[in-house]
Amino acid sequence: MLNRPGLGELREMYRRMVLVRRLEEELGRLHREGRTRGPIHRCDGQEAVGIGATAALEREDLVTSTHRGHAHHVGKGVPLGPLVAEILGRATGSCGGRAGHMLVADPEVGLLGGCGIVGGMLPVAVGQALAFQVRGEPRVVCAFLGDGAAQIGAAHEAMNLAGLWRLPVVFLIEANGFGLTVPTAAQSAVNELAIRAAGYAMPGRTVDGNDVRAVFAAVAEAAARARRAEGPSLIEARTFRLEGFSTSDLGGYRDPAELAAWRARDPIARLRGELLPELGESALLALEGEAERELARALEAALAAPPPPAETLAAPEYASEAGARGETAGA
Amino acid sequence: MLNRPGLGELREMYRRMVLVRRLEEELGRLHREGRTRGPIHRCDGQEAVGIGATAALEREDLVTSTHRGHAHHVGKGVPLGPLVAEILGRATGSCGGRAGHMLVADPEVGLLGGCGIVGGMLPVAVGQALAFQVRGEPRVVCAFLGDGAAQIGAAHEAMNLAGLWRLPVVFLIEANGFGLTVPTAAQSAVNELAIRAAGYAMPGRTVDGNDVRAVFAAVAEAAARARRAEGPSLIEARTFRLEGFSTSDLGGYRDPAELAAWRARDPIARLRGELLPELGESALLALEGEAERELARALEAALAAPPPPAETLAAPEYASEAGARGETAGA
Amino acid sequence: MRELRYAEALREALQEEMRRDPAVLVFGEDVAAYGGVFKVTRDLLAEFGPARVRDTPIAEQAICGLAIGAAMMGLRPVAEIMYVDFLPLCLDQLVNQASVLPWIWNGRVRLPFVLRTQGGVGAGAAAQHSKSLEAWVAHVPGLKVVMPATPADAKGLLTAAIRDPDPVVFIEHKALYNTRGPVPEGEHLVPIGPAAVRRPGRDVTLVASSRMVLEALRAAELLAAEGIEAEVIDLRTLRPLDVGTLVASVRRTHRAVVVNEGWRFAGFGAELAATIAEEAFAWLDAPVQRLGAADRPIPYAEPMERASIPDAARIAAAARSCLG
Amino acid sequence: MRELRYAEALREALQEEMRRDPAVLVFGEDVAAYGGVFKVTRDLLAEFGPARVRDTPIAEQAICGLAIGAAMMGLRPVAEIMYVDFLPLCLDQLVNQASVLPWIWNGRVRLPFVLRTQGGVGAGAAAQHSKSLEAWVAHVPGLKVVMPATPADAKGLLTAAIRDPDPVVFIEHKALYNTRGPVPEGEHLVPIGPAAVRRPGRDVTLVASSRMVLEALRAAELLAAEGIEAEVIDLRTLRPLDVGTLVASVRRTHRAVVVNEGWRFAGFGAELAATIAEEAFAWLDAPVQRLGAADRPIPYAEPMERASIPDAARIAAAARSCLG
Ligand SMILES: Cc1ncc(C[n+]2csc(CCOP(=O)(O)OP(=O)(O)O)c2C)c(N)n1
Ligand SMILES: Cc1ncc(C[n+]2csc(CCOP(=O)(O)OP(=O)(O)O)c2C)c(N)n1
Ligand SMILES: [Mg+2]
Ligand SMILES: [Mg+2]
Helix, strand or coil: CCCCCCHHHHHHHHHHHHHHHHHHHHHHHHHHCCCCCCCCCCCCCCHHHHHHHHHCCCCCCEEECCCCCHHHHHHHCCCHHHHHHHHCCCCCCCCCCCCCHHHCCEHHHCECCCCCCCCCCHHHHHHHHHHHHHHCCCCCEEEEEECCHHHCHHHHHHHHHHHHHCCCEEEEEEECCECCCCEHHHCCCCCCHHHHHHHHCCCEEEEECCCHHHHHHHHHHHHHHHHCCCCCEEEEEECCCCCCCCCCCCCCCCCHHHHHHHHCCCHHHHHHHHHHHHHCHHHHHHHHHHHHHHHHHHHHHHHHCCCCCHHHHHCCCCCCCCCCCCCCCCC | CCCCCCHHHHHHHHHHHHHHHHHHHHHHHHHHCCCCCCCCCCCCCCHHHHHHHHHCCCCCCEEECCCCCHHHHHHHCCCHHHHHHHHCCCCCCCCCCCCCCCCCCEHHHCECCCCCCCCCCHHHHHHHHHHHHHHCCCCCEEEEEECCHHHCHHHHHHHHHHHHHCCCEEEEEEECCECCCCEHHHCCCCCCHHHHHHHHCCCEEEEECCCHHHHHHHHHHHHHHHHCCCCCEEEEEECCCCCCCCCCCCCCCCCHHHHHHHHCCCHHHHHHHHHHHHHCHHHHHHHHHHHHHHHHHHHHHHHHCCCCCHHHHHCCCCCCCCCCCCCCCCC | CCEEEHHHHHHHHHHHHHHHCCCEEEEECCCCCCCCCCCCCCCHHHHHCCCCEEECCCCHHHHHHHHHHHHHCCCEEEEEECCHHHHHHHHHHHHHHHCCHHHHCCCCCCCCCEEEEEECCCCCCCCCCCCCCHHHHHCCCCCEEECCCCHHHHHHHHHHHHHCCCCEEEEEECCCCCCEEECCCCCCCCCCCCCEEEECCCCEEEEECCHHHHHHHHHHHHHHHCCCCEEEEECCEEECCCHHHHHHHHHHHCCEEEEEEEECCCCHHHHHHHHHHHHCHHHCCCCCEEEEECCCCCCCCHHHHHHCCCCHHHHHHHHHHHHC | CCEEEHHHHHHHHHHHHHHHCCCEEEEECCCCCCCCCCCCCCCHHHHHCCCCEEECCCCHHHHHHHHHHHHHCCCEEEEEECCHHHHHHHHHHHHHHHCCHHHHCCCCCCCCCEEEEEECCCCCCCCCCCCCCHHHHHCCCCCEEECCCCHHHHHHHHHHHHHCCCCEEEEEECCCCCCEEECCCCCCCCCCCCCEEEECCCCEEEEECCHHHHHHHHHHHHHHHCCCCEEEEECCEEECCCHHHHHHHHHHHCCEEEEEEEECCCCHHHHHHHHHHHHCHHHCCCCCEEEEECCCCCCCCHHHHHHCCCCHHHHHHHHHHHHC
């Protein structure tokens, strides 16, 4: 994969970013209507990170995600119908409605997977990468984490081990400026998280997380390095979360001027501006319409689908009991 | 406190280093005679770190120790009788024989305290330092850790928080080249641990851990900085463990040449050589004899003392129950 | 008496204790500027300032270690772990340090800190934000474990916990924060230890804690309509357990249902059932019924989530089955 | 049959499974070059090489995450946590990831890994290296918890655990490594689940696991000398629990003593006592006697340490008290 996305790739990334943004907006609307459950973590404004990074991966690569994963899900290619159904807890969801929005996974496309524990998947990502290394497979794990998550112990253990064993992991920090409500400056002793890479013997760099090309290029380079068995990398993508930390956010902790400044740097508008001369307004409108229709179909189907019945709770506890599907991602 | 120890201080450090070495040797002997219990972690060869560092602290400063703490205990001034008695599990021990060699503590001299969980006291040290900061007390916590412990999650969380809040902590890595049997090169992605300090916005430096003056100077400087409310420091003291990882060590994992090379750099012999021209042979011999006699007395008393009786197990579970001594270190 | 929400009652306890004792400190994720994701620490920063009310990084081990270390040095920290589901991240600090040091060091230090957290099933918080893990902390010597069910107890027990000389794990319930009830103004202490009989009855004893007390009370209503008089005991403190109240009740009613929102297997209900069967053996007319969460991760989808924990109907059914 | 030490039996299982299945991997602290602090992984590095036998940093969360991730990708990792006292450091990985993901992801992944560890009181390992924490992991859905008491079971259960499609927490005992017993050569599988009746008897059932089985057998000898015939059940697997064997025995003997080396309060013994009292209620002639560790940190000094856990004399006394 080249480090510079071609026009076709950019076009597709644009479509996906629009799709994610519309998804977030629709989820916001459904939440206000009381039709969602639990705190949904929207990623409005951060789409370029998840979409740009996943576009630079191969299908057989893996992504470990976070509580704020919709761009990762869409980018890695989880079919939209089951994705939306899972977010809404339907039997037709990619995990049958058991997982919900924070834990979405889909082994078929290598999304393994969402996690509501901050930093919880980082040690797992290292284990996935170990399997690739042991078997000599040229596969890579892209492990997303937040700038808040970078302060937790598991991040340290995972990064040290990946650096020590030269495991094929791309640690991608979505530096959106906050944990939930606490600014990163009040969470991290250092402003630039990428400098910590030196402490793990891996390259570290900071990129503009609102520039999908920059994210793509950085991840493509890091993935290529990992595939060459040269070990992990740390990328800090600077971005901003434009909406609440979740649908439970009561606000009041952010500087409106800062928010406005970042709104003006919306990654979708930016990419649109860049594509406009190349593709023309009508092609872009068509692309946006396509994304909107795809989302509308998925939403409609999900909302019409039933939740899994209470009896599903009796599904076997163990894979060793009969009936477990036991699809193994490693196969 | 000056960063350069005076002759009197060096003399006392020498006496303490000799005392620690003799203690370790005696414990080795008692172990071979079957008169100790549990894995005792000797620090032969590392005495300059624990003794040099603690000599640079004030009495009201704190030390959090590790499983390998005899030099910290002696250096911080735990009375030798109760110390040896605790190591041997006697009722006369500083913790009544309940704690044993891995968990020695003595609030009166600010040793709070030993810990058999690698990295386990680092978050606690940060909390102790927080209390000093909140009350505006010019006290410092010297938190010892091993080069193995530097890889554990708790170390990351503790260092980030200390850096972020500028807490008065001196993180002192005793880089003795090994975890138990695994060389540091097989545990850490980077060779020089001090470079990680940059990721926590604190100064980091590497010193010769077999040079008691260098350790003293580095800790004195870091402690002064912390007392000036300028925040924590990270010091990596390079040294070598000359004996087994504990009395349970079965050996076979080390390079005899490396061991021999480090034996030749014994910190006690080195300091002796430096002091010889200044103090003369007979004064040094007297000093050594003094240390040996002090140890012999402590050992004899400890071995003659009874262990705490089984009934002590019924001592109240909670401080809220009557009878708990409730000596508070903060007072 | 004026009514407060459970969350407000907690806040009042924090505020009053911080006014009373400058050694009380509050810290945790999002507790300062934002006032906590459940708003229990709202406005404390404004009143007490950034030295005593602190936002921490996302670092549960450090949060717990901070509490231990600061308490050891004479402060009275109240640390928050946002969800009990994250408590496993600091269990090493609890079981290897907080539990161990005061006793092993022969009483030479005290650790008067409170670790506030909250658990339980809410509305769709899913497998990693809905658990009840009190069985784990209740197993640990030296810790006290408190779970208030009412706003008045929320205030009174938190006040007592802050003044207690031992480490207290204080487990709130996310689905209780908005419940209202009378709460005494001014100093209000509910001692750590004693259980409360919430409803007297002579036919069967329902033992519960936290939100399950409300379900047990509803079950008692259902049973009353059938002429069955259930006694409802709210444990309030899980460790040290008020065995006396529990056993005295069962010796009178001869039947017991124990209810706990955590997983049933090896859960806290097992301790209750075992204790009752031991201490009231000759008085029991039927096996103790033990209700807990289904032994599965808590699912997201509503029908599954709802089915996964005990409720009034299931408690009433269990009571009937011991009477039947 | 040839005799082996418990540690050797474990090593043989690892070796045979590594020969049989290239997906089996061993890693942990000091397991490769040194062969493990209890020498259970001795010489595996030489035979299987550094890709499959790995020393890790001291990083328990990472060790557990490695196992989860590698298992998810189709390997069969056997990870070692050196002491069960350090398991709290990776309980988040166990309760929030390993327990959750296979079931919550609707069976779309499997996690066939084994987490080997060891616990219990040895000779003076003190408060942070002597605990028994099986109650915690036994509480977690989706995990299996195995505790072999004999060398033959050590081999057979470890073999079964490695081949099992689910996460297995395999808890050895430091004071058993040097015990000897007959161990079948070649493939030897002891299924996860079924308990074993180690000694038949009709007067009282003694239920134990791990090293406490040996104490229970010694207690049975003491009791036999007094004419009391005790049946001794070795649980072998704690989760899923073999309730059938347990209950069938108590229904015959009408009396039970449950013994667990962990803290008594909210410990695994509570689950056993509660289950027996529920399932054998009408058959019980006396309350179930429950023995566990004193509810204190494990002290270092020998007399205190010895007093802190159950032993044959105390087990026999408990049995007598249910017969008395
Ligand atoms: C271990 C843990 N601690 C706390 C939380 C609560 N929590 C959920 S999201 C979040 C903020 C995470 O910040 P960051 O990693 O920067 O991700 P972002 O939300 O900004 O995408 C917190 C504290 C959690 N889920 N897990
Ligand atoms: C959390 C934890 N993991 C593992 C151990 C077992 N252990 C005891 S000492 C030790 C090595 C520690 O290495 P280091 O930190 O370098 O200290 P050193 O022994 O070299 O002084 C290990 C792995 C432990 N005590 N705690
Ligand atoms: Mg963030
Ligand atoms: Mg070391």
